[in-house]
Amino acid sequence: MNEVKYAxxxxxxxxxxxxxxWMAAxxxxxxxxxxxxxxxxxxxxxxxxxxxxxxTMFLLFGYSIMYSSAAGGWLPNFGALLGSEHSVDAVNAGNADHALYSDFFFQVVFVATAMSIVSGAVAERMKLNAFLIFCVLLTGFIYPVEGYWKWGGGFLHELGFQDFAGSAIVHMAGAAAALAGIILLGARKGKYxxxxxxxxxxxxNLPMATLGTFILWLGWFGFNGGSQLLxxxxxxxxxxSRIFVNTNASAAGGVIAVFLYTRIVYKKADLTLILNGALAGLVAITAEPLTPTPLVATIIGAAGGVIASLSVTMLDKLQLDDPVGAISVHGAAGIFGVLVVPLxxxxxxxxxxxxxxxxxxxFSWVFASSFAVWYLLKKLMGIRVSDEEEYVGLDKVDCGLEAYPEFARISSTNGN
Structure with a gap:
């Protein structure tokens, strides 16, 4: 029976x-x-x-930083990286409680989620190479340190900090890294x-954005449900089962609340804000999807959706350009979700x-370390494309391949 349970x-x-x-999709x-x-x-x-x-970075370094250290401290055991203990196999030999391959696989897709949050916020004007270099450092070192503080048995775990599936550890952390980036990057031309x-x-392509939201909604059942571990x-x-119901309820609450919010404030149903309302609801419930009743989970999602919408407006007033609303969805709603856990x-x-x-x-760790990395990259190689490259579009500049070549030709023919 033990083998069956394990399997x-x-x-x-x-x-x-x-x-x-699948949330990456x-x-x-x-x-x-x-x-x-x-x-x-x-x-x-x-x-x-x-x-x-x-x-790759979490395989080589991140997992060891997060889990191969003495519990209860501020700093992980970076000494493990100086020897041979920087692979999953080595960590497995030294710390069997955390180093099952299934655990590594589950954890590695979380760190990828954190980095995906940054991608949207810096879109349309950042150099591809600079972004990918930052990705190496965030996923290999910055994220694992703050992950260790809670999930690796560090000092936040000892203090009793609760973040069931990562409203702060994953989502707010990604938003903090993104915020540091857009401050140094600046807004897109013509945004303000x-x-x-x-x-x-x-x-x-709003149909594509809507499909992406539904895919994320589906993936979130693994995000929150899998965090129960057993x-x-x-x-x-x-x-x-309860986590699944509450996760779904919170997303639904976010959609309904933001739909009503946009109808009241803008007299229109703003689809982009409504999509973000669903995601904000999911982020808000991620800190604790088990203990609320389904009705309370719906209310948490509704509040998270409205908070994210208000945050979008606030960031625009500060001229902090986030093309997809990632900082508001994952940062503002993530903060809210963590703070309502005691309730x-x-x-x-x-x-x-x-x-x-x-x-x-x-927030302080991820923002400060990310700001330092972005600043160094800005000085060494630049992080923003030229005005001309931004006008032409990064498809041609970085990839040499357009996503909609037929559309581009027709537009050119029509003089648009």
């Missing part, structure tokens, strides 16, 4: 990881739909390249007028102060 739990863990991996479709057609091929290239880099008012730059007994099977964890000692401390520490 069932491992199979569930792997399938959950595969669902999270969701991010690719969402971002490709929300950027202009002249930048579609480049954003798709970024998404598949970042996934491959994240998987002389008075600082934001101009709409419509995405090229399913082979009655208690865990019931917990997974639903009545049976556990979850402190609001501890939750706030965790947010401050994770």
């Amino acid at each position: 069932l739990d491992t199979f569930y863990f792997l399938v959950s990881g595969a669902l999270v991996m 969701g991010f690719a479709m969402l971002e490709a739909g929300l950027v202009r057609s002249k930048n579609t091929t480049e954003i798709l290239t970024k998404n598949i390249a970042l996934f491959a880099i994240a998987c 007028d002389a008075k600082g008012s934001a101009k709409g730059i419509p995405g090229a 399913i082979s007994d009655v208690e865990n099977a019931n917990a997974v 639903t964890n009545h049976g556990e000692s979850v402190s609001f102060i501890t939750q706030l401390l965790g947010l401050v520490v994770i």
Whole structure:
């Protein structure tokens, strides 16, 4: 029976990881739909390249940093990287509790998700090579350090900080890295007028963006459900079922709330904000998808969706250009999700102060280290394409291949 339970739990863990991996397709479709057609091929290239880099860097360095260290501290055991203990096999020999291959696979798709958040925020004006170099450092070193603080048994874990599936550790961290990038990168040409008012730059393919949102919604069942880790007994099977229901309810709440919000504020149903409302609801419930009732989960998702929409407006007022709303969805909603955990964890000692401390520490580390990396890249090689290259589009500049060549020819023929 123990072998059967082990096999069932491992199979569930792997399938959950595969669902999270499928979220990479969701991010690719969402971002490709929300950027202009002249930048579609480049954003798709970024998404598949970042996934491959994240998987490789986490294999070589990240997993060891996150899990092969003494518990309860600020710093992981970087000494393991100086020897031979930087592979999954080596970590498996030294720390069997964490180094099952299924665990590595599940964790590696999480780090890829964090990096995907950055991709959309810096879209349409960042150099591809600079982005991919940053990807190496975020996935191999920056993310694993803050991941260790909670999931690797570090000091946040010892303090009682709660973040079930990563509203802060994955989503807010990705948003913090993205925020550092766009501050140094600057806005797209034409995004803000002389008075600082934001101009709409419509995405090229809203059906594709909607498909991406549904793919992410589906993948999130693996993201949150898989984080329960086990399913082979009655208690865990019931917990997974509840997590699925609450995850779905929160996304639905985000959609409904943002639909109503846009109808009231803009007198129109803004699809791009509604799509982000679904994602914000999913991000908000990720910090604790088990303990709320389904109705409370719906309310959490609704609040997360509206908070993300308000954050989009605030960032535009600050002239911080985020083409897909990634910082608002994953950052603002992620912060909210972590802070409401004490309201639903009545049976556990979850402190609001501890939750706030965790947010401050994770944000500060990721933002500061990312800012330093982006700044260094800006000085050494530049992180932004030229005005002419931005006008032409990054498909031609970085990839030499257009996503919609027939459309481009027809537009040129018509003089548009």
